[in-house]
Structure formats: structure tokens, C-alpha cells
Amino acid sequence: MTRDVAVLGAGMHPWGKWGRSFVEYGTAAARAALADARVDWRDVSSIVGADTVRGGYPGYVAGATFAKALGWQGARVTSVYAACASGAQAVGAARAQILAGLADVVLVVGADAAPKGFFRPAGGNRADDPDWLRFRVLGATNPTYFGLYARRRIAVHGDTLEDFAQVKVKNAASGALNPYARYRKRVTAEEVAASAVVADPLRLLDICATSDGGAALVLSSMDFARRHGVAEPVRIRAVSTVTPRYPTTVLDLPDIATDSAVAVEPAAEAFRASIARAAYEEAGIGPEDLSLAEVYDLSTALELQWYEDLGLCAEGEAAKLLREGVTAPGGRIPVNASGGLASFGEAVPAQAIAQVCELTWQLRGEAGDRQVAGARVGISANQGLFGHGSAVVAVR
Amino acid sequence: MVTGWFDGEGDDFRLLGTRCSACASVFFPREDVFCRNPACAGGVLEELRLSRRGRVWSYTDSRYRPPSPYVTDRELPWQPYALIAVELAAERIVVLGQAVPGVAVADLAVGMEVEVVPGVLNEDAETTWTTWHWRPTGVTA
Ligand SMILES: [Zn+2]
Numbered sequence: 001m002t003r004d005v006a007v008l009g010a011g012m013h014p015w016g017k018w019g020r021s022f023v024e025y026g027t028a029a030a031r032a033a034l035a036d037a038r039v040d041w042r043d044v045s046s047i048v049g050a051d052t053v054r055g056g057y058p059g060y061v062a063g064a065t066f067a068k069a070l071g072w073q074g075a076r077v078t079s080v081y082a083a084c085a086s087g088a089q090a091v092g093a094a095r096a097q098i099l100a101g102l103a104d105v106v107l108v109v110g111a112d113a114a115p116k117g118f119f120r121p122a123g124g125n126r127a128d129d130p131d132w133l134r135f136r137v138l139g140a141t142n143p144t145y146f147g148l149y150a151r152r153r154i155a156v157h158g159d160t161l162e163d164f165a166q167v168k169v170k171n172a173a174s175g176a177l178n179p180y181a182r183y184r185k186r187v188t189a190e191e192v193a194a195s196a197v198v199a200d201p202l203r204l205l206d207i208c209a210t211s212d213g214g215a216a217l218v219l220s221s222m223d224f225a226r227r228h229g230v231a232e233p234v235r236i237r238a239v240s241t242v243t244p245r246y247p248t249t250v251l252d253l254p255d256i257a258t259d260s261a262v263a264v265e266p267a268a269e270a271f272r273a274s275i276a277r278a279a280y281e282e283a284g285i286g287p288e289d290l291s292l293a294e295v296y297d298l299s300t301a302l303e304l305q306w307y308e309d310l311g312l313c314a315e316g317e318a319a320k321l322l323r324e325g326v327t328a329p330g331g332r333i334p335v336n337a338s339g340g341l342a343s344f345g346e347a348v349p350a351q352a353i354a355q356v357c358e359l360t361w362q363l364r365g366e367a368g369d370r371q372v373a374g375a376r377v378g379i380s381a382n383q384g385l386f387g388h389g390s391a392v393v394a395v396r
Numbered sequence: 397m398v399t400g401w402f403d404g405e406g407d408d409f410r411l412l413g414t415r416c417s418a419c420a421s422v423f424f425p426r427e428d429v430f431c432r433n434p435a436c437a438g439g440v441l442e443e444l445r446l447s448r449r450g451r452v453w454s455y456t457d458s459r460y461r462p463p464s465p466y467v468t469d470r471e472l473p474w475q476p477y478a479l480i481a482v483e484l485a486a487e488r489i490v491v492l493g494q495a496v497p498g499v500a501v502a503d504l505a506v507g508m509e510v511e512v513v514p515g516v517l518n519e520d521a522e523t524t525w526t527t528w529h530w531r532p533t534g535v536t537a
Contacts, residue, residue, distance in 0.1 A: 117463065118460075118462065118463045120463040120464065120465075121465065123464075125465075127398055132465060133398065133425070134492075135462060135463065135464075135465050135466050136465040136466060136467075137398065137517065137527060138466075138479060138492060138493065138494060139458055139462035139466035139468075139477075139479075139494075140458075140462075140479060140492065141458065141460075141462050141463070144456055144458060144479055147456030147457070148453075148454040148455070148456050148479070148481055148492075149454070150456075151454045151455055151456055151506070152453065152454035152506065155454070155505075155506035155507070156506070196459065197459050198459055198460060199456045199457060199458060199459065200455075200456050200457045200459070200478075200501040201456075202456075246432060246433055246434050247421075247433075249488075249490070251453070251454075251481050251490050251492060256424075256425060256491065256492050257424045257425065257489055257490060257491040257492065258489055258490040259421075259423075259432070259489070260413075260421060260422035260423065260424075260487050260488050260489040261488035261489075262420060262421065262422050262486075262487055262488045262489070263416070263419045263420040263421040263422070263433060264419075264421065264433055264435065
């Protein structure tokens with residue numbers, strides 16, 4: 001029995017700062033995905049919404065919010081929150097329902113209207129909340145952590161600011177070819193170097209912006225896809241949603257300290273690497289099988305970290321991989337052919353879904369000027385605050 | 397705003413964590429309810445004074461004013477401060493903290509020795525909020 005589910009449709013609302021409600025973005029993306037799938041909304045048996053925690057109360061119950069906007073039709077409903085991994089958990093929930101025989105066609109939607117400037121915790125005095133504490137006690141914003149990782153890579157692996165800038169140059173060049181990207185302009189290394197330092201050593205153009213956006217997928221059983229006349233759909237072969245293993249020894253958002261390794265020897269494999277490994281094992285593939293990867297480039301330096309965590313190269317060799325053009329368009333494993341967060345910005349519950357949209361278009365050969373030639377296997381990788389793993393393997 | 401994270405004066409100032417009496421796992425910020433080691437059935441969590449000195453794991457700074465709930469005087473121009481993640485060898489833990497005022501990223505390097513010292517987070521007419529700072533050893537400012 002196949003464990004695959006079919007991707008019948010993919011849709012997005014363009015990323016940007018549009019000043020509208022997350023409901024509008026998600027509904028537009030959903031309608032686009034349904035049209036792409038040639039599925040009537042009334043024939044969808046389940047809807048899964050990836051939640052935003054902004055946009056007010058309805059954001060916490062995104063599944064029902066999108067179902068109401070599309071018109072109540074009695075579908076099973078699920079809403080999931082897993083910070084940046086919300087989209088992957090939504091895909092995971094939809095897939096589980098399909099594989100369990102609970103639903104034949106599932107609509108997955110994530111959308112957000114992000115605030116201006118830094119992400120920040122919700123209001124109130126909450127000394128029991130690590131996310132609140134890191135802001136209150138240290139003023140440690142998200143870029144603070146990106147800066148720590150970048151500086152650590154420079155010290156341990158010899159990465160340079162020029163390497164980081166070249167990640168932005170690469171992703172901006174791809175984003176310029178993507179009609180859904182917020183930033184559609186090429187960027188030069190000189191422009192990166194001339195932008196303001198945000199968190200040493202990272203500059204404004206090393207760090208992703210916050211954005212509005214929406215993304216949606218129509219997933220189905222393989223049987224439904226065949227009955228629907230789609231013999232060779234893009235298939236989702238793995239969804240990794242693993243948690244870390246104690247003790248985590250890499251300082252991570254939103255924590256003020258790591259776990260101590262004094263009593264338990266840490267695993268050889270760090271959290272991000274375990275996210276990818278779980279996906280590879282479930283899919284029965286390895287990094288050598290990949291045609292492309294979409295990774296969570298919250299910062300330029302973090303994209304390099306993902307190369308190692310995905311096993312595209314050995315530890316410390318990511319900058320070399322980049323310099324050799326392996327991860328560039330036309331390279332052996334193009335990374336962030338969509339333009340990545342560098343070009344999209346963060347729309348938290350939508351981003352992991354948007355990554356799968358890009359894999360879908362690439363595997364269908366429908367990615368236009370940014371098409372990865374002959375793409376057969378793609379992985380998306382991401383990480384949600386508070387220990388939410390997120391990776392999806394899609395194949396054609 | 398957080399109680400029991402540090403105490404002591406001058407050279408006796410220390411961060412306070414807890415240690416599980418069953419498995420010896422150390423926690424900072426203090427974990428007073430349950431041991432987070434998945435192999436541990438749980439023991440009494442006893443207060444532990446962390447090492448005074450450690451080595452810089454990494455560092456960065458904040459060139460833009462952090463949002464609330466960080467408290468700053470918006471009347472004053474923003475003064476960036478450095479943040480240092482410090483590896484404590486005995487506890488095998490990395491603890492993030494602000495650098496003492498006057499120490500900038502240019503003064504820091506990965507692997508450099510630093511020590512924990514008392515600091516002031518912010519103050520108003522009624523209250524002074526104290527905190528911990530990391531200071532490169534040998535710097536007395
Ligand atoms: Zn224990």
C-alpha cells in the first residue's frame with residue numbers, strides 16, 4: 001500500500017505588506033489551489049488551517065475562519081498552531097486524515113498579516129513564558145539569535161560576510177523571477193554590505209522581513225487523484241514534525257540558555273539535522289536523491305547552516321558549497337529556487353505551505369524562468385519556535 | 397520581574413540554577429517543578445550556584461531598539477548593547493546575557509573568558525530592576 005498522498009492543487013496570494021486581513025490572503029490562496037486542482041470547494045471533505053496568533057481571536061481558529069469565508073459546507077475542520085512549523089503540521093494533519101481514510105480531499109490553508117518591525121510577544125506580564133522573558137530580561141529579538149549563529153559560524157567554520165551576502169544575492173536573483181515574491185529585485189553584494197547592521201555581524205539585507213501572505217494546497221488520496229484524472233500527481237512522501245532530543249546544546253529561540261549536558265551526553269545530531277533525517281527516513285531517500293531544497297532562510301547565515309543539517313555537505317563546508325555554485329540555479333541542488341524568505345519575508349503560518357507550493361510547481365515543471373531542470377525530488381525544511389520540526393519530501 | 401535567578405554581591409554574585417537530586421541535570425533559568433531529562437523519573441530540584449566564569453560561545457548586539465516588553469526610555473537616543481552567549485564548563489550549559497555597559501562587539505571574541513557581574517536592567521523613580529551582565533575578565537569598568 002502506498003503511503004503517498006497526492007498534491008492536486010497549489011495556490012498563493014502574493015507576499016507583501018498589503019494592509020488587508022489574513023482571511024483575505026488565505027481565501028485567495030485557497031481559491032487558487034482549488035482552481036489549480038479542478039476541485040469544487042463543496043467536494044472538499046476536510047479543511048486544515050494553520051493558525052496565526054496575530055490578527056485577533058479568529059486567527060487562533062484558522063480552519064473554521066477560512067471555511068466560513070469560503071462558505072460553510074459541512075467539511076471536517078482542524079486548526080493547528082506550531083509557530084513557523086504550523087504549515088507543516090497542517091500538511092501533516094491533512095495527510096494523516098487521508099492515509100487513515102477519514103477524508104479523501106483536504107484543503108490546507110495558511111495566511112498571515114504580519115506586524116511591522118520586530119516580532120514581539122503578546123502583551124501582559126508573563127514571567128512563565130520564555131518568549132516574553134527573553135524580550136523583557138535581555139531585549140533579545142529574533143535577529144539577536146541569527147547574529148549569534150552567524151558570529152559562531154565565522155569563528156568555527158571561517159565563513160565570511162561575503163559568503164553571507166552571496167546567499168542574499170542568489171536568493172534575490174531567484175525571487176526576481178517569482179511573481180508571488182514580495183521583493184522582485186536583484187541585489188548585489190555591495191548593497192548587502194551597505195545596508196545597516198541590525199545584529200552584528202548581520203545587516204538588514206541578511207535578515208528576512210515580516211510580510212503578509214497566504215498559501216494553500218489541495219491534497220487527496222492517490223485513488224481520488226486517479227478517479228479525478230490525474231495519473232501522475234506530485235506526491236508527498238514524508239512529513240517530519242519531530243521535537244528535539246534532551247539535552248539541546250545549541251542556544252535556540254526563545255530560550256535564554258541551553259539545556260545542560262552535565263548529566264546526559266547530547267546526541268551527535270543537532271535538532272535541525274534530526275528534522276531532515278526523519279523526513280529522509282520516512283521517504284526512503286537521502287540527500288543525494290534531491291533535485292532541490294526549500295529551506296528556512298531567516299538569515300543568510302542560517303541558510304548555510306541548513307546545507308549542513310540537510311546533509312548536502314559535511315559540517316563546516318556550506319560556504320564552500322555555496323561558492324562552488326552547487327546551491328545556485330543550475331547547480332546540483334538549487335536551494336530556495338523560489339527566492340526563499342529573503343524574497344518573500346515571513347508570513348508565519350503560510351511559509352511552510354508556500355515551500356510545498358514551490359516544490360509542487362518545480363516538480364510539475366511549471367516554475368517558469370526559475371524552473372530547476374528535470375526536478376524529481378524536493379525537500380522543504382523549516383523549524384518552529386518551541387521545538388517544532390518541519391520538513392516535507394515531495395516527489396514526482 | 398524574575399525571582400531567584402541570581403544573588404550575592406561583588407565577587408560573590410552568581411546566577412542561580414537548580415539541580416535534580418536524582419540525575420544531576422542542571423537547569424537555568426531555574427526549573428523548580430519537574431526534571432526535564434526524559435530518562436529521569438524525577439527528583440528534588442535543589443538550588444545551585446552556577447560557575448562565575450565561562451567562555452564566549454558567541455556574541456552579537458542590538459543596533460535597533462528592541463520592542464516592548466523590553467523597557468527603554470524612548471526620550472533618549474538608542475544605545476546598542478552587546479549580548480553574549482557564555483559556555484560554563486562545569487555545568488556544560490550556555491547562558492545568554494547582556495554585556496556590561498561599555499563593552500561592544502569589537503571588544504569580544506569567541507572563546508574569550510568572561511565573568512558574571514551584577515547589573516541594572518532599568519530603573520524608574522520607585523524601582524531598580526537588577527540583572528546579570530557578562531564582563532570580559534580583566535575588565536574592571
Ligand atoms: Zn532528573
